[in-house]
Amino acid sequence: MNCEKIPTFRLRNRISFCAIYSIVEAIFAPAVPSAFQLLSVNRHSFVDTSVPVLRSLSHMNSRSLRRFIVVVILLAAIKPVRSEQPSLHSHREFKIGVLVSLTGSWNSLGQNTVAALQLANEQLQAEAKAEHGGYRFHLFVRDTQLDPSKALAAIQDLDKRGVKIVIGPQSSSEVAMIKPYADAHNILVISQGSTASSLAIADDNIFRFCPNDMREAEAIVALMWHDGIRTIVPLWRNDAGNNGLHDSVKADFEKLGGTVTTGYQYQPITTEFSAATTSVASQISTLLIAGADPDSVGIYLAAFDEVVGVFHSAANNSILSSARWYGSDGVALSAALVGDSDAAAFAASAGYPNPTFGLPDALQNLWQPVA
Structure with a gap:
C-alpha cells in the first residue's frame, strides 16, 4: 500500500459531532466519502x-439508499409541509428516545450527543412554532453507563412509554444487546457510535452512521x-x-x-x-x-x-x-x-x-x- x-x-x-452530523450527512449527502481522522x-x-x-x-449502495429513505420518512413524519393547516400540528408531541453513556465509560460522546440533540430540538421547535403554531419533540434521555444490560432495560422502559425511535446506544455491545428487542417490537434504533461489522445485518431495525x-x-x-x-x-x-x-x-x-x-x-x-x-x-x-x-x-x-x-x-x-x-x-x-x-x-x-x-x-x- x-x-x-x-x-x-x-x-x-x-x-x-458524529452523533448528529452523521445523520445530517445521511440526509443531505448520503454518498459523500467517509473518512477517519x-x-x-x-x-x-x-x-x-x-x-x-x-x-x-463508494457510490450509494442499496443499504445506503435504504438508510436515506428511512431518514427522509422520519423527517416527513416530524416536519409537516407548509401547505398543511396549523391546527393539525399544534401541540403535537413526538417522542425520541436517547440511549447514551453520561456517567460511565466513553461519556464524552454521550454528553456531546445529548448537547447536539438539544440544539437540534430547540431549532426544530422554533421553526415549527413559526410555521405551524408549534409542536414539540420530547427527548427521553437515559444514561446507560455503557452497560448493555442497562441499555436493554432502558429501551424496554421507553417502549412502554410509546417511544418507537431511539438515538443510540453508542457502543456495539449495547446495540447487540438491544437488537432482538428492537426488531421484535419494531423500534427504529439509530446508533451514533457502533462500529462492529458483525452488526451489519440486512433488513433489521438497526441503523448506524459511523463507518464500521x-x-x-x-x-x-x-x-x-x-x-x-x-x-x-x-x-x-x-x-x-x-x-x-x-x-x-x-x-x-x-x-x-x-x-x-x-x-x-x-x-x-x-x-x-x-x-x-x-x-x-x-x-x-x-x-x-x-x-x-x-x-x-x-x-x-x-x-x-x-x-x-x-x-x-x-x-x-x-x-x-x-x-x-x-x-x-x-x-x-x-x-x-x-x-x-x-x-x-x-x-x-x-x-x-x-x-x-x-x-x-x-x-x-x-x-x-x-x-
Missing part, C-alpha cells in the same frame, strides 16, 4: 495533527505500516465493538505481510491492568530477544476510558514506556484521558494516534457553527 497516495485530513475542531494527544489536550488517513469512496470496524482498521493499519511497524501486540477490551476492531486490524495487518501476536484481551469490568501490561511487555521482550527491531514493534490498544488505567500501569514498565502505541475511535477525544495528567503525558510520549469519524469540508457550513 502506497501511503503517499492516501489523502491527508486535518483535525479542525476538538468536539466529536487520526488524532494525537499532548499533555493537556488533543492537538491538531496532519497525518495520512484512509478515505473510503473494517474501515477504521484500514486507516490505522495504513498509518502503522507507514510508520514502519511490522509487528503489533494487540491489547483490547472484550466486547463486540473492540473485538471487531481487533479482528479487522489483525486481518488487514497480516494481509500486508505483518505479524500480529496473541496479545491480551481483558474484560470490560477490569480496573487493575498489571496482568494485561505484564503480558504485553513479555510478548515484546520475546520479540526483541528474537532479534526484532524495536522501532518495528507497536502496541495496538482498542479500548474506552479505561485507557487511563492501562497507561497508569504501563508507565511503570520501561519496555511499554518506550514502545509506540496506536489506538481506536473509542478513545479519540476522551475527556477521561485528557483529564488525567499522568495518563495524558504517557499518551503524548507514546504518540498514540486514534482514528475517529471525519466531518467533510463540504458540510462545514453545517457543523462549524457548533464546533
Whole structure:
C-alpha cells in the first residue's frame, strides 16, 4: 500500500459531532466519502495533527439508499409541509428516545450527543412554532453507563412509554444487546457510535452512521505500516465493538505481510491492568530477544476510558514506556484521558494516534457553527 497516495485530513475542531452530523450527512449527502481522522494527544489536550488517513469512496449502495429513505420518512413524519393547516400540528408531541453513556465509560460522546440533540430540538421547535403554531419533540434521555444490560432495560422502559425511535446506544455491545428487542417490537434504533461489522445485518431495525470496524482498521493499519511497524501486540477490551476492531486490524495487518501476536484481551469490568501490561511487555521482550527491531514493534490498544488505567500501569514498565502505541475511535477525544495528567503525558510520549469519524469540508457550513 502506497501511503503517499492516501489523502491527508486535518483535525479542525476538538468536539466529536458524529452523533448528529452523521445523520445530517445521511440526509443531505448520503454518498459523500467517509473518512477517519487520526488524532494525537499532548499533555493537556488533543492537538491538531496532519497525518495520512484512509478515505473510503463508494457510490450509494442499496443499504445506503435504504438508510436515506428511512431518514427522509422520519423527517416527513416530524416536519409537516407548509401547505398543511396549523391546527393539525399544534401541540403535537413526538417522542425520541436517547440511549447514551453520561456517567460511565466513553461519556464524552454521550454528553456531546445529548448537547447536539438539544440544539437540534430547540431549532426544530422554533421553526415549527413559526410555521405551524408549534409542536414539540420530547427527548427521553437515559444514561446507560455503557452497560448493555442497562441499555436493554432502558429501551424496554421507553417502549412502554410509546417511544418507537431511539438515538443510540453508542457502543456495539449495547446495540447487540438491544437488537432482538428492537426488531421484535419494531423500534427504529439509530446508533451514533457502533462500529462492529458483525452488526451489519440486512433488513433489521438497526441503523448506524459511523463507518464500521473494517474501515477504521484500514486507516490505522495504513498509518502503522507507514510508520514502519511490522509487528503489533494487540491489547483490547472484550466486547463486540473492540473485538471487531481487533479482528479487522489483525486481518488487514497480516494481509500486508505483518505479524500480529496473541496479545491480551481483558474484560470490560477490569480496573487493575498489571496482568494485561505484564503480558504485553513479555510478548515484546520475546520479540526483541528474537532479534526484532524495536522501532518495528507497536502496541495496538482498542479500548474506552479505561485507557487511563492501562497507561497508569504501563508507565511503570520501561519496555511499554518506550514502545509506540496506536489506538481506536473509542478513545479519540476522551475527556477521561485528557483529564488525567499522568495518563495524558504517557499518551503524548507514546504518540498514540486514534482514528475517529471525519466531518467533510463540504458540510462545514453545517457543523462549524457548533464546533
